[in-house]
Amino acid sequence: MTDTSKAGGEAGRRTAAHPRTPKAPPTIYDIAVLAGVNPSTVSRALSKPGRVSAKTAQKIMEAAEELNYQVNVFARALPTGRTQTIGLIVSDITNPAYFEVIRGAETAASAHGYTLMLAESAESADLEMTAARRMLATVDGLILASPRLSDEEIGRLSSTKPVVVINRSVAGVTSMVADIEAGVTDAVRHLAAMGHAAISYVPGPERSWMSQRRWESIKARCDWHGIEATMEAGQQPTVDGGRRAAAAVRAGRATAVFCYNDLMAIGLMRELQAAGLAIPEDLSILGFDNIFGSDFTTPPLSTIKSPLHALGASALESLLAAGDRAAQLQDDPALPTELVLRGSTGQAREGQKMSGNSLATG
Amino acid sequence: MTDTSKAGGEAGRRTAAHPRTPKAPPTIYDIAVLAGVNPSTVSRALSKPGRVSAKTAQKIMEAAEELNYQVNVFARALPTGRTQTIGLIVSDITNPAYFEVIRGAETAASAHGYTLMLAESAESADLEMTAARRMLATVDGLILASPRLSDEEIGRLSSTKPVVVINRSVAGVTSMVADIEAGVTDAVRHLAAMGHAAISYVPGPERSWMSQRRWESIKARCDWHGIEATMEAGQQPTVDGGRRAAAAVRAGRATAVFCYNDLMAIGLMRELQAAGLAIPEDLSILGFDNIFGSDFTTPPLSTIKSPLHALGASALESLLAAGDRAAQLQDDPALPTELVLRGSTGQAREGQKMSGNSLATG
DNA sequence: GACTCCTTGCCAATTGCTTGCCAGTTGCCA
DNA sequence: TGGCAACTGGCAAGCAATTGGCAAGGAGTC
Numbered sequence: 001m002t003d004t005s006k007a008g009g010e011a012g013r014r015t016a017a018h019p020r021t022p023k024a025p026p027t028i029y030d031i032a033v034l035a036g037v038n039p040s041t042v043s044r045a046l047s048k049p050g051r052v053s054a055k056t057a058q059k060i061m062e063a064a065e066e067l068n069y070q071v072n073v074f075a076r077a078l079p080t081g082r083t084q085t086i087g088l089i090v091s092d093i094t095n096p097a098y099f100e101v102i103r104g105a106e107t108a109a110s111a112h113g114y115t116l117m118l119a120e121s122a123e124s125a126d127l128e129m130t131a132a133r134r135m136l137a138t139v140d141g142l143i144l145a146s147p148r149l150s151d152e153e154i155g156r157l158s159s160t161k162p163v164v165v166i167n168r169s170v171a172g173v174t175s176m177v178a179d180i181e182a183g184v185t186d187a188v189r190h191l192a193a194m195g196h197a198a199i200s201y202v203p204g205p206e207r208s209w210m211s212q213r214r215w216e217s218i219k220a221r222c223d224w225h226g227i228e229a230t231m232e233a234g235q236q237p238t239v240d241g242g243r244r245a246a247a248a249v250r251a252g253r254a255t256a257v258f259c260y261n262d263l264m265a266i267g268l269m270r271e272l273q274a275a276g277l278a279i280p281e282d283l284s285i286l287g288f289d290n291i292f293g294s295d296f297t298t299p300p301l302s303t304i305k306s307p308l309h310a311l312g313a314s315a316l317e318s319l320l321a322a323g324d325r326a327a328q329l330q331d332d333p334a335l336p337t338e339l340v341l342r343g344s345t346g347q348a349r350e351g352q353k354m355s356g357n358s359l360a361t362g
Numbered sequence: 363m364t365d366t367s368k369a370g371g372e373a374g375r376r377t378a379a380h381p382r383t384p385k386a387p388p389t390i391y392d393i394a395v396l397a398g399v400n401p402s403t404v405s406r407a408l409s410k411p412g413r414v415s416a417k418t419a420q421k422i423m424e425a426a427e428e429l430n431y432q433v434n435v436f437a438r439a440l441p442t443g444r445t446q447t448i449g450l451i452v453s454d455i456t457n458p459a460y461f462e463v464i465r466g467a468e469t470a471a472s473a474h475g476y477t478l479m480l481a482e483s484a485e486s487a488d489l490e491m492t493a494a495r496r497m498l499a500t501v502d503g504l505i506l507a508s509p510r511l512s513d514e515e516i517g518r519l520s521s522t523k524p525v526v527v528i529n530r531s532v533a534g535v536t537s538m539v540a541d542i543e544a545g546v547t548d549a550v551r552h553l554a555a556m557g558h559a560a561i562s563y564v565p566g567p568e569r570s571w572m573s574q575r576r577w578e579s580i581k582a583r584c585d586w587h588g589i590e591a592t593m594e595a596g597q598q599p600t601v602d603g604g605r606r607a608a609a610a611v612r613a614g615r616a617t618a619v620f621c622y623n624d625l626m627a628i629g630l631m632r633e634l635q636a637a638g639l640a641i642p643e644d645l646s647i648l649g650f651d652n653i654f655g656s657d658f659t660t661p662p663l664s665t666i667k668s669p670l671h672a673l674g675a676s677a678l679e680s681l682l683a684a685g686d687r688a689a690q691l692q693d694d695p696a697l698p699t700e701l702v703l704r705g706s707t708g709q710a711r712e713g714q715k716m717s718g719n720s721l722a723t724g
Numbered sequence: 725g726a727c728t729c730c731t732t733g734c735c736a737a738t739t740g741c742t743t744g745c746c747a748g749t750t751g752c753c754a
Numbered sequence: 755t756g757g758c759a760a761c762t763g764g765c766a767a768g769c770a771a772t773t774g775g776c777a778a779g780g781a782g783t784c
Binding site: 363389390391401405408409433434435436437438439440441442586 | 769770771772773
C-alpha cells in the first residue's frame with residue numbers, strides 16, 4: 001500500500017495537498033467534498049440518472065451548481081470512449097449545397113448536447129480518408145456527405161464507429177439519400193410537354209454515386225417519354241466545371257440539359273450566355289439542389305430541390321439512434337425532392353421539336 | 363507496493379493480463395514492447411523531438427508505423443490539457459460570407475494537424491455564449507467570427523483560453539479585422555465621380571461592431587467628398603433584412619446606398635426591382651464582402667471585397683502562435699479590402715446630381 | 725586507467741472520471 | 755420481529771497518456 005494514493009483521505013487529491021493552479025476548474029472531488037459524499041457517487045449522480053437517491057442527487061446538483069462545475073470530457077472519454085461529438089466531412093465547404101446540410105446537422109447536434117466537428121475533403125478521396133481517420137479517434141460517429149471514398153473504405157470505417165453516408169448508398173452502412181424520383185419525374189414530364197425531344201446530362205465527378213443515380217433516373221424517365229437522353233463527359237461539380245461543359249453541350253443536339261448540380265448549371269448557363277445563346281429560348285437548363293443563389297441568375301434557375309437541411313439533420317439523428325441501438329431500423333425518413341420551375345426552362349427551340357427526322361441530321 | 367501495478371513487467375498492462383477487446387487500438391505500451399523500450403520513452407519520442415536518440419526514435423517510429431498507431435487524444439489531453447482542436451463560432455452558417463472564413467480556418471488547421479470544431483450562434487448572443495462555453499472546455503483556442511457578445515463577455519472568455527475575434531475589435535483580445543478603408547475610399551470616390559450627392563447606409567444588427575465600423579468609414583469618406591450620408595434603421599444581415607429596408611430607402615433621397623453586406627444588398631436590389639425601380643439607373647447599390655453569388659444577379663452586384671479566406675486562416679495561425687507565445691505581436695497582417703465594380707452602380711439619377719438645392723427639397 | 729560529465733532511458737505519480745464489486749441500509753412481508 | 759431483496763454509496767482499479775527525478779552507461783579528459 002503506497003500511502004500517496006490515499007493522501008488527503010476522503011477529501012481527495014487536490015484540495016489540500018495540490019492546490020495546482022488557483023484557477024483550475026472544479027472536479028467531482030470538489031463537489032464530493034462540498035456535498036459530503038464520495039466522488040464515485042458524484043460521478044453516478046451526474047451520468048447515471050436513477051442510480052443514486054433523489055435526495056443525494058439533489059445535494060450533488062446544488063454543489064455542482066455552486067462550483068459552476070463542467071465535466072471534463074477528456075477524463076470522461078478516457079474510460080468510456082464516449083465523447084459528445086459527431087464528425088461531418090463534406091467534399092467542398094464552399095459548395096452552398098452543403099451549407100444547409102451542415103446547418104441541419106449542427107442544429108440537431110446542439111439539440112442533443114453534441115458538438116459538430118467539421119472537415120472537408122476538397123473532392124479528394126485521400127484527404128477524405130485522412131480526415132476520416134483523424135476524426136474517428138475522437139468522435140462518437142461520423143457523417144460522410146457525398147463521399148468520394150470507395151464502398152470498401154467506407155465499410156471499413158464503419159466497422160469502428162457508427163457511420164452515416166449522405167447522398168450515397170453503401171451496403172451495410174446507414175444511408176440518407178434524397179428520393180430524386182419525384183423531382184426528376186416532374187422535370188422530365190415538364191420538358192416533354194414543352195416539346196423537348198433530346199436531353200443531355202452533364203455529370204459530376206466519376207466517383208460521385210449521386211451523379212450516377214441522377215443520370216439513371218433521368219435516363220429512365222426519358223425512355224419512358226420516348227426522349228433521347230445522352231450523357232456528356234464528367235466535370236468537377238463547380239461553376240467552372242459547368243463552364244467547361246458548354247462546348248460539348250453546344251455541339252450536341254439536346255434542347256434541354258440537366259446538370260449534376262446547380263453550381264454546374266449556373267456555370268453552364270453563364271458560359272452559354274456569354275457565347276450569345278439565349279436561355280431558355282435556345283436551350284433549357286436544369287440543376288439539382290436549389291442552392292442559395294440559384295434564383296439570383298437571369299433567368300433564375302429551374303432546379304430539382306433537395307431536402308438538404310433534412311438530410312443533415314436526419315443523418316445526425318440516425319447516428320445518435322445507432323448509438324442507442326434503440327431504433328436501428330429507421331432508415332430513410334421521407335426525403336423527397338421537388339421540381340422548382342423558374343426561368344431557365346422553356347419551349348424547345350423550333351426545328352428540333354419532337355420531330356424524329358431532325359435527329360438524323362444532328 | 364501493490365503488485366498489480368507491475369503485473370506483466372516491462373510489457374505493461376493489457377498485453378497478457380487484459381486483452382480487453384481484440385480490436386482495441388494500440389497504445390504506447392504496445393509500441394514499447396515491440397520496440398523493446400519503456401513506454402515513457404515512446405511518449406517522449408512521439409511528442410518531444412530531440413529528447414531521445416535518433417536511433418531509438420527510429421525504432422519507435424517503425425514500431426508505431428507497424429502497429430498503425432494513433433495517439434489517444436483524450437489520454438494526452440488529460441494531463442496536458444492540450445487537445446489538437448480549435449473552435450470556430452460563426453453567427454450564421456448559411457451566410458456565404460462565412461464559407462470562405464470557415465474554409466480558410468479549416469485549411470490552416472489541417473495544415474498544422476489541428477481539427478476544427480464548428481458551431482453557429484444563429485445571431486443570438488445567448489446561443490453564442492453557450493456554444494463558446496461548451497467549446498472552451500475542449501479546444502486549445504477559439505475563433506469568434508463577427509461575435510454578438512459584449513466586449514466584457516469576450517474578455518472573460520479570453521481569460522481562460524486564447525481567443526481571436528474576426529471582424530471585431532476588443533481591447534486585450536487578438537483581432538483580425540479587414541482594413542475596410544481602401545475599399546470604402548475607392549467606392550465613395552467612384553460614387554462621387556458618378557455624381558452622387560446623397561448616400562445612405564443600411565446597417566446590420568445593432569450589436570455588429572463591423573456594421574458600425576463600416577458606417578463610420580463611409581461617413582468619413584462622404585464628409586471628405588462633401589456628400590450627404592445618412593444611416594437607415596438596422597436590419598438582420600440577410601436577404602430578407604435587405605428587402606425590409608427597401609421602403610425606407612425609397613423614401614429617402616439618396617441616389618446610392620451601401621448595405622452592410624452582400625446578402626442585404628441583394629435583398630434590397632431585388633425588392634426594389636420588383637417594385638419597378640431600375641438598378642443602377644434609379645439607384646446605385648453596393649454591398650460588402652463579395653460573397654458567392656453576388657455576381658449572379660442582374661445587374662451583378664458592385665461590392666467591397668473582404669479577404670474572407672485570409673481572415674479565417676490568419677485567425678487560426680495567430681491562435682496557434684499565441685499558444686507558442688513565440689510571435690505574440692504579429693497582430694494584423696495585411697488584410698485589405700478592394701472595390702469590385704460590377705453593374706449595380708452607375709450615374710446618379712438626373713435632378714439629384716451634385717446640386718446643393720435639391721437637398722433642401724427632399 | 726580513473727574520474728567527471730552528460731546523454732539516455734526508466735520508474736512511478738499524476739490527470740479526472742467511470743464502474744465492478746461489495747457492504748451497509750432500508751423497506752416490506754410473513 | 756426476523757429474513758430477504760432492493761437500493762445506496764464507497765473502495766479502488768482502471769483508462770492512456772505525460773513528466774519530474776534519478777540511475778546507469780558511454781564518452782571525453784587528464
